[in-house]
Amino acid sequence: MLTIAEIIEIEKEKIARHQPSDEELRQIPLDRPARLPGRLSEPKQIQESIQSMAEFADLIGLAKQDGIHTELNREEVGKRLDALQRGDADAERYWIDGQLIVDLRDLGISGRLGPEKRPALAETMVDLDRGEAPDVTGTIYLSSEGVSRLSRDQDRIVGLQLLKLMKKANCRIRTPYAIFNPRIEADWKELREKFEDAAKESRHLQKDHFGPKIRGKAEKGEHVGNQVTPGFIIEIKGYKSNGSYIFGKWQPYPPHAEIDIRILQEYIRCGGSKYRAAQALRGVVFPFFSEELRYMETRSSLRNCLKTQLGYIITPEVIEGLTRQMSLIGTWKWTNIIIENNHPAIVPIDLFREAYDLSSRRGRKPRGRAAYYEPLDWNNLLYCLNHESPRRISGHGSDGAWVCALDYHNGTGPICLDIDHRIISEPLTREFLKCLDLGPHAAEVLNEVQNRVISNDDEQAARKREETQLKSRLANLENYLGASDPQLEDSYRRQIKQVNGQLLALRQRPLPPPVTQVDINRVRHFLENLEVEWEKLSSGLRNRLLKLLIERVEIVHNLQHVQATVIWKMGFKQRIDIERPVVNSRRDRHWTEEQDKLLRMLWPTSTKEVLLAAFPNRELGGIRGRAAKLDLARRVRHYPPQWKGWTASDDDRLAALYITEIPIEDIAAELGRSKQAILSRAWFLKIKRPREIRFAFPKINWEVLNFYGLEAVSP
């Protein structure tokens, strides 16, 4: 019989597993602080936007109404806001009262700016990043304008960051009309859309207010806020009344212009490969701007580059950008405005033309539609420790490879790791599944499965999704009708017919019968034999299970070995030493001068066996090819010691063996012939070795060591 302590434990576990409802998630957490951030785009709005300022004061009342503890009242806040509106220099912009934090430090700062320029936003983000602690903001009060008071970031980064942080901290957004919690999927979507709308609104405002003025400046070839190409600085024509600059045209900046020329030369020398050019230019940097040109740091496109102590690193992206940058030859381009000889050219025209030609030739192939690939099983779990700090290893689903190439892409180093995913995934998966014990959860899983199978919901949802996609495609195609090009028109009509056919077929397809043959034995069998069932699962699901149970996998590697440490969320650890299969890499295949010399000496008179012994890692075909390239001729002809005819039984035996996994060398040994003889006879008899055998994946060897915490399992 269970003891009371055990019953309490069971109940505690039930509570721990309980998922809060949407309603619970939207409740204002009264035990956590609330924050009231205020932001208006321009200093003059503080004086003019009386309604917006009044709304801040109303929010105090709303917070009190929600039950947030504070001694502040509307009148008190009204007085403080009045002081701000009067432009009182000593007016307070930040105060904490009870559980309410009022932060008006962002008043007069554009919402397009990020946390580095907005102290209130920065503090909110740092606070939320601490997670769900009791002293972390639990509610953010916003006026009726909603999230646009938080951010109008044009890059849509800050809004998303804020959402993620709020989700992490389980923080609500409270407006006079609604409460949102990003932990609720629908709320997340809605808030994301609101951030998007805020950014768009800001862009439209900007366009309406400043558009004609900016265009006028651009037509004169003057700087209009776009990123300045490396090699240029902006001429300062004067200062506005608020102290900001009035910019003129771009001017050459010789320290960077020299580097531009070197980059284009190297790009051409490397045949248009931005990566190889970046490798060749490793160590070369764009020097930092001098003290009097500090204003260029935020205006030059170099601000996006990585920095060293000496300057800005030349990345492949910088190189590619420069090869297409017409400003280098003095041509000004802004939207549809092109002005030749607007400013001095900083690179020779011929050099630019050649680089531009190479760049456009390489990029001529249009980008295809992005295809979705299921993630690799261990995606987002692998970290490379061959660096100062761990780096996430990217899983390339389309190539089936694990790649650690950040240095290479930044032009700061070679590719660290590029390996067939199976070499790492297979041992990890095998050892993971060997230790995973899900059998005890069979009853709970069965319960869940039964709830799902009764309704057949998933299938219906998938079908509905497919139908919506087809309908949307149909609507798009119908919009295209009426094209002046008859061929195009025909193509659209053909596609419409095809989509209509697909829609009809989808509607007529009967729903598969709901699965009912599920019982506890099937579930138990599935859980206990996950190793067998693993391959039948989609890699997306496999990845989800791994991410649920595994904290991370730390990878240390060299050319011969990969050492992976699997850290489970339950504290269990496994260290797996994987031997990397020996591959005939491109670099290994290169003929060295010594090898060429040896070949020159041996080729004229040596036998095939001698040649193969002299070059143990090469095939006879490769040796022959190299000899032909070196114009070497045989002086002596070697015949086999004795020629043996092929009998019908030999042919039958060959046909039987050739399609199996037995290596050619072993077949040759069994039939008492050379490898070449086997290959030739098979070719003559038109026997084909199956592709999976010809290109068999090398066998992977590994050794595992299981740990418990810091203590090794083995003595």
Place this chain on the structure above:
Amino acid sequence: MKDEILTRYVEAGLPHLRQVSKLPKCLAPDTVAVACELGDRAMLELAEPLGISEKIKAWLAQAPGADELPAEKWQEVTGRWQAIHQVMPVTMALLRAREKLEALERRGVLTMNSASTVRGLATIAFAAFAPNGGKILDRLAVILGGSQAEPAALLIRYVETLENGDQDMLSAVEECILRDPAWTEWFKRFSARATALSFTPRVVGVNPVPTGELIRLLAEMIKEVIDADNRRDNRN
């Protein structure tokens, strides 16, 4: 002898044995399941060649029910068992041996056949806990170079020998075991019982917390597999 009383003793005593010997739950998690499948008869049959079966039977005839024993008694008896301190090191050495052997097998460099390998490992490991096991351990210690008091070290030496492919030493170990009729018979029965088991017992079993998310995901996985099977079966 009451029905399945020995099995019940294994079931009830294992948690105490784990506690006293500090053997983690995740190691050899299927021990009870194996005992249940074998049952009293098979377990006593296994003990017979080693000469302890009669003693156990006699003891079981007068033993109280396993559930009647208080936890303190279990702890006391388990703590008094002389070989208790060997449980952890021998289990660890066996686990490491398994890891090593699997690696050797994958590389295709395991020179000895699997029956002989398992015979060597099982005999050293079980002899550490059998009342008369000291004698054979003594002889094996002479061959492998070690001490019968440290069976875990003997296991490690044996695995190293396998790794180095020292055929002379391996043959000597094999011969030593085969010369002892009791252990030869024991391994014969052990091997037969092990291969007849309806499941492969796990050596390590990490059991995750059954959170709602995990259960939902597992349900989704099993549904995917069942649906795929179902679609394949109903294609035509």
